[in-house]
Amino acid sequence: MSDLIADVQRGRIDPVYVLASEHPILIDRAVGAIRDAAVPPAMRGWNYDVVEGSLKAAGSASKIVATARTLPMMGARRMVFVRDLATLPADEAAVLTAYLIDPNPSTVLVALTSKLDKRQKLYAAASKAGYLHVLEAPRQVAPWIRAEADARGVRLDPRAVTRLADAVGNDLSRLALVIEQLALYAGDRGVTADDVDDLVADTRERSVFELTDAVGAGDLPGALAAVSALCDQRDSALGVVAMLARHLRQLGVVVAHRGASKQQLASALALPPFIADKVIAQGRRFTADGLARATSLLAASDRALKGDQLIERPFTGFQMKALGRDLGERVVLERLVTAIVAEAR
Numbered sequence: 001m002s003d004l005i006a007d008v009q010r011g012r013i014d015p016v017y018v019l020a021s022e023h024p025i026l027i028d029r030a031v032g033a034i035r036d037a038a039v040p041p042a043m044r045g046w047n048y049d050v051v052e053g054s055l056k057a058a059g060s061a062s063k064i065v066a067t068a069r070t071l072p073m074m075g076a077r078r079m080v081f082v083r084d085l086a087t088l089p090a091d092e093a094a095v096l097t098a099y100l101i102d103p104n105p106s107t108v109l110v111a112l113t114s115k116l117d118k119r120q121k122l123y124a125a126a127s128k129a130g131y132l133h134v135l136e137a138p139r140q141v142a143p144w145i146r147a148e149a150d151a152r153g154v155r156l157d158p159r160a161v162t163r164l165a166d167a168v169g170n171d172l173s174r175l176a177l178v179i180e181q182l183a184l185y186a187g188d189r190g191v192t193a194d195d196v197d198d199l200v201a202d203t204r205e206r207s208v209f210e211l212t213d214a215v216g217a218g219d220l221p222g223a224l225a226a227v228s229a230l231c232d233q234r235d236s237a238l239g240v241v242a243m244l245a246r247h248l249r250q251l252g253v254v255v256a257h258r259g260a261s262k263q264q265l266a267s268a269l270a271l272p273p274f275i276a277d278k279v280i281a282q283g284r285r286f287t288a289d290g291l292a293r294a295t296s297l298l299a300a301s302d303r304a305l306k307g308d309q310l311i312e313r314p315f316t317g318f319q320m321k322a323l324g325r326d327l328g329e330r331v332v333l334e335r336l337v338t339a340i341v342a343e344a345r
Contacts, residue, residue, distance in 0.1 A: 004135075014108070014130070015103035015107060015108060016100060016110075016126065017034060018112075018123065020113050020133070020135070021135035023171075024173050026172065027112060030135060034108060039077060043074065047073060047078040048078070048079050051064055059092075061092035061093065064080065064096065064109075068109050069104050080107060081110050084113060085122070088122075097122045097125045100129055141169070152183060153183075154179055154183040155189075157192045160182075160195065168200065181199060182195055182199060210229075211230065212244065216282030216285070217282060223341055224337065231330045237332065238306070241302050244298060245295075251291060253265070254282075255288050262277065262280060265280050266280075
């Protein structure tokens with residue numbers, strides 16, 4: 001994505017771009033960069049064509065190619081923007097595939113596709129020619145958040161970056177919007193993790209992190225309070241179990257690397273240093289056998305929550321159906337965290 005934009009800004013513009021992405025912000029920015037480089041604003045009335053709506057009509061591909069073959073008027077280039085190639089029939093796609101072999105050098109054809117199948121001849125030909133660009137979110141979203149904030153002149157505290165990544169995930173469009181909102185919210189000062197909590201993170205997310213922190217720290221009152229909050233919010237009990245399982249896997253990395261340095265553990269955990277320090281401290285409360293028992297309890301709870309069967313040991317003595325679904329889930333979670341905290345101690 002950054003390479004594509006950097007190339008067009010340097011004047012290296014291809015005659016064809018086929019763009020695919022699950023992230024609208026990446027598409028918008030790529031199209032905007034290509035348009036700005038290819039056709040100046042004053043020339044777009046003559047040299048900028050948009051193909052709207054469905055392409056299912058007979059001859060639609062021929063019309064696109066005819067427009068792309070048209071010479072620009074009083075300018076160096078024409079741009080033809082096609083909204084979605086996914087609706088183009090296979091026989092129509094053959095016309096565009098042939099165009100890719102000999103595109104008009106004075107036209108920039110930019111086409112989006114909502115469904116990318118590289119087995120189709122059109123996309124295979126675009127890929128072979130170097131015209132296909134799949135715009136993906138980065139695997140690590142924190143650097144993207146920092147870059148986005150820097151571009152907007154927003155100062156983000158390192159903890160705010162981590163909290164924002166946890167709260168929003170890799171939804172880049174929402175992240176960009178939230179960073180803009182945080183800038184307005186914080187004003188001239190830097191954005192803190194508390195700002196993210198106040199403006200973005202909902203109560204559910206706070207309660208989940210409070211739960212994992214309390215369980216890892218051996219804090220039974222804190223863990224039960226977090227369970228109560230999650231149940232009151234009617235959060236998914238299976239989702240809570242999944243989050244606990246993820247946290248126990250992180251603790252398991254610490255237990256499996258006894259004797260390793262903090263730097264080595266932080267690398268193995270793939271977490272920022274200040275988050276890794278917390279997980280490392282929590283992991284040292286557990287033994288390998290204790291984590292194995294805790295994992296077994298998670299599996300038993302997962303089975304209990306997915307059906308009306310009798311809860312397995314050590315959760316004996318009641319059935320979900322007899323208690324009612326909501327009450328049953330609360331009891332399962334309370335007994336689960338009580339048992340895991342016991343292992344942490």
